Amino acid sequence: MTNKILRIGTRGSLLALKQSTMVKGILEGLWPGLQVELQVIKTMGDKILDVPLAKVGGKGLFVKEIEDALLAGQVDLAVHSIKDVPAVLPEGLEIGAIPKREDPRDVLVTRNGLGLDAVPLNARVGTSSLRRSAQLKSLRPDLDIQNLRGNLDTRLRKLHEGQYEAILLAAAGLHRMGWKDRISAYLQEEIFVPAIGQGAIGIELRSSDAEVLKVLAPMHDPDTAVAVQAERSLLNELEGGCQVPIGGHAVVNGSEVTLTGLVASLDGREMFRVTRTAPRSGAEALGRNVAQELLGQGARRILEDVYRNSEK
Structure with a gap:
């Protein structure tokens, strides 16, 4: 061409x-x-x-x-x-x-380089993501989580200006921009489930x-595509939008794909998490199955509550 x-x-x-x-x-x-x-x-x-x-x-x-x-x-x-x-x-x-995926993890960026455990009590933390907010509330219920919108550079500027003690971002964006040095701590996928397709x-x-x-x-990149297919199948089955804290992360290892799905309540007090493995050829079915298992555990009630309240 x-x-x-x-x-x-x-x-x-x-x-x-x-x-x-x-x-x-x-x-x-x-x-x-x-x-x-x-x-x-x-x-x-x-x-x-x-x-x-x-x-x-x-x-x-x-x-x-x-x-x-x-x-x-x-x-x-x-x-x-x-x-x-x-x-x-x-x-x-x-x-x-x-193309090949970047680092899918979420990261914490603080003004003084502190990790999550060292962030001061009741500190003001910025994020626009309900998924990040819910998981953070589960880990650190004391924190004052505030809405943070804007492009990546805008969010970093607001942190630097002192509007927040810490902010949550995707590692991939900081890596691609060459701003790895701004990252205070990586939040591991098994503890803090990333967004569907993150990275x-x-x-x-x-x-x-x-x-x-x-x-x-x-x-x-076939491996990335299989992982993303499993994650997006999960999202589609849950019919999830921006109003619900939903996470999903898949890893391809040879002929297998392992998917972790998460649905959380907005306050972070309820957290439903399922991890399953399937042949890579069954990535789409794996996403649907993990979604159905989450719904069966109690995630259906969370989704219905959120959508009912959003219509009021």
């Missing part, structure tokens, strides 16, 4: 541009003569910055406008953080490639565009 221009739709945040630029560089390296251009598209999630994500509601807050541009033929590809992509894609679109990038395209799919093929 030489002497062609490929247009990538991307959000305009520093991290989104870093990720899209990374994809652009890989594609141009793989296919000499191919030109790749970035087209910045502002999403609803970028426009509404003063309201907690859970209250904005709806799925696809950070992808819908980019997907619309893709369907309209204004761009040829979209580069997303998989955790922002709803479990069900619009008709006519598909994820064409998932993974998905490259979306029109299902009818076989030529572009062929161009993306060398970037695809």
